[in-house]
Amino acid sequence: MGRVSGFCAVACLLFLVPGQAVVAAVESPELRLGGTVEPIEYEIGLWLDPRSETFTGSVEIAVTILAPTEVIWLNARDLEFDTAAIAVGEGVVGVEVIEGAEGYVGLKLEQPLLPGTARIRLDYSGRARKDEVGGLFRRQVAEDWYLFSQMEALDARRAFPGFDEPSYKVPFKISLTVPEGQTAFFNTPLESRTEGPDGSTTFHFQKSKPLPTYLLTFAVGPFDVVDAGTAGRNKTPLRIIVPRGKSEEAKYAAESTKDILELLEDYFGSPYPYEKLDQIAIPNFGGAMEHPGLVTYGQTLILRDPDEDTIPRQRRFANVCAHELAHMWFGDLVTMEWWEDLWLNESFATWLSNKILDQWQPDWDRDVSIVRRRNRALRSDTLTSARQIRQPILSNDDIDNAFDGITYGKGASVLAMFELWIGEEKFREGVRSYINTHAHGNATARGFLDALEVEAGKGVVSAFTTFLDQNGAPQIHAELTCPDEGKPSLLLSQRRFEPADSPATSTQTWKIPVCVAYGVGESRARQCQLMTERQMTMELDSPGCPDWVLPNEGMTGYYRVSLSVEMLDRLLEDGGSRLTVPEQVGVVSDMNAMILAGDLTEGDALRRVPQL
Ligand SMILES: [Zn+2]
Known part of the structure; x- marks a missing residue:
């Protein structure tokens, strides 16, 4: 990390008042950024070569300064900064990059900033790891190299410096420059591409809808693209993106996604909220992740040679696909304010995916799976140390620990219980009202429960919270x-x-x-x-x-x-x-x-x- 000098033109002097009382804390935050500076939108350019362990980036973040600020704290991890400056009006003010607690850097201003708007500009480099997952990571298949990303929960800060908390939900404009022969993908459709003199290509993507950092994803490599037609109320284009030569293996995913997406649209009574739906296969990767517009899957989950495919594999994919696509509304369109409400993402996606699959393939006995899930959750809830569904987050470890069988299984079972009590129709109206009220924004448990109470009027809030906010059964x-x-x-x-x-x-x-x-x-x-x-x-x-x-x-x-x-x-x-x-x-x-x-x-x- 280095010190970077800058200059301040007359215009920016208007915003800088030496000696003004400074509100923002100089001490590094350790869990949350605090609230004196908020992002408005990002422009990020990344230079990504899947063969290289390092990458470079350039980020510009438009921010609102809410109170006089001496140090702007950002999330950043394992990043090296080359230049840093803050533009205010027509001028630029120099900043010193200072190290904070793990996962934090500070931009120490030459003079305090007063409330208003500013643009943070940072050039930096980082690492795209090969054998780990988190931030940007790489995979090799024979002679081909690929680069992917996994930001949730706290690894967007390894890919770019920013406000890496779910409540900061703003648009992103992304450009990815990649070597000759490589293709790049992002959450949004491609807007344009430019060729560099060195044979590189820069992919410029459309500005995104408001997103939290943990939902961004990038993919670079010699991919093949399988067109899966269109689906739903907005005729959303569907594609399966596969490592080179694997197109045939995307058959089942390409055939089944349309039905699942349309059943979800029917449940929510609203169209899929993003411009396109790509699903991409990652070699040597477990699980899946609900990035809007570019859902990532472990390759064995989404791809299989049609001659060797099995019914259990297809059911597994459909189950995960329904879960990830349910997140397009639960989590992506409406995002938890903070990680203690992760259940608004995971309990809901788990509960709804079973419901959707039961409608789509009634002979798959999802009703038995639902009771098995309840049984498993009850078993783990026997422990006196079991987490609550909505457990206060006191440290970064608590965020990782929130991704457990209580959040997924117990949360889904409690939702199913209240749905049975309230009635399927009223419950759905409550869900729709909650989604419509908070679309493209954030929500807390209270937001959902209040919407449900309006529909059900049965004292839902006080009953539901006895299951949310205490452990055990x-x-x-x-x-x-x-x-x-x-x-x-x-x-x-x-x-x-x-x-x-x-x-x-x-x-x-x-x-x-x-x-x-x-x-x-x-x-x-x-x-x-x-x-x-x-x-x-x-x-x-x-x-x-x-x-x-x-x-x-x-x-x-x-x-x-x-x-x-x-x-x-x-x-x-x-x-x-x-x-x-x-x-x-x-x-x-x-x-x-x-x-x-x-x-x-x-x-x-x-x-x-x-x-x-
Ligand atoms: Zn999930």
């Missing part, structure tokens, strides 16, 4: 009473589910939307009621004493059920034929939990499982 014990006269009733009592040998004895309670299924003879009925206290009596609107009662209809509710041996027998009579397959899967999991809690012996459980 409730277990509901149910007892059926059938008096000689009057309606049958269920006495329900809740406590935190804990293994019998657990040292902790929790006093937690939840506000639980309890949906009960029960049957008399051949008929099956359902009844829902919000359980707000430790105990609740639920009068069943049944003509007689039910033959069986399942206090978790569909087993989608995010709570364990504990039943007496007698109630289990009535439930599982006739081999559990009264239950759906997902319910059978859920009941077995809850019986296992009853054993752990000491509410059922292994012998009693084993004697009943063969009935299923």
Whole structure:
């Protein structure tokens, strides 16, 4: 890092007042940038050669100065700065680049800046690593080299200096200069290309819609492009971008994306929010990432020789594709304000992808997958150290830790439970209202819950937050009473589910939307009621004493059920034929939990499982 001198013309002197009180802290931030300077938009030029471990960049950020500022702090990691200056009006003021805490640099101004606008200009170089993922990284396939990027959560700062937090959502104008024979891709469509005298090509991309830094992505290499037609209300062009020679392997992805995107548009009642949809295969990479306009996938997930393709592989791709495309609305169009609300991205994409696949391919048994996901989340939520869905972020490690089974699985299960309680239609209206209100902006949990409350009007906020803001899961014990006269009733009592040998004895309670299924003879009925206290009596609107009662209809509710041996027998009579397959899967999991809690012996459980 070096010191860079500059000059200040008369015009900029108007903005600089020596001796003015300085508000911005000189100490480096460690977790969040603070709020005296905000970006308006970026222009970034990158010189990227996939064969080279280093790259160079030039960034210009238009910013708003909100309060007198002596040091502008930016996120930057493993970057070397060559020049740095700040333009104010027609003038330029020199700055010194100072080192901050890990992931931060400061631009120390010769004189404090007063509120107004300015442009930060930085030339720098960085590293595109070969064997790691994060920021810019490279892959070699035979003699070919490729360059990709993965910014989420905190690695955009390795690719360019900036405001690397999700709330700073602004447009980006990107140019990528690459060597001869290479093609470059970005989130937005190509606007123009220019050839350099050295054979290089500069790809100029259209200015993006407002995006947070973690959603930007770049790709450079000798790619082949598979045209997958258009889809949806705006006839969005679809392409699959593959390493050279792999076009045939994109067949299934090219055929299936259109249907998935159109089902998502129908759910949201709004068109796909970006100009194009490319999906790109990355060799030797795991997972996928929801970059708007340029979704990245591990190659084995999205590509397969059609002669060797398998149904499980196709289902895996469709599931991930539906998840990533659901993010185009949940996360991309509406972005969490801060990482503690990562569930607004991941819980929603996980929940909606199952729903979409169930509509698209009903014989794929996604309803069973949903209950399995609930079972897995409940298991990990047993730990006293389990995270909350919405866990406060106190350090950068907390951001990484937020990408876990609680955010994805528990969050999705809780959404499914509230959807069942509120009703599919009202829930969808709440989702649409939330998306429309915050489109191209940011949101918090409150924004979603308020939208839901308007549609449902059932005290959703206070109930939902008992699942969002505390860890663990409730277990509901149910007892059926059938008096000689009057309606049958269920006495329900809740406590935190804990293994019998657990040292902790929790006093937690939840506000639980309890949906009960029960049957008399051949008929099956359902009844829902919000359980707000430790105990609740639920009068069943049944003509007689039910033959069986399942206090978790569909087993989608995010709570364990504990039943007496007698109630289990009535439930599982006739081999559990009264239950759906997902319910059978859920009941077995809850019986296992009853054993752990000491509410059922292994012998009693084993004697009943063969009935299923
Ligand atoms: Zn996701």
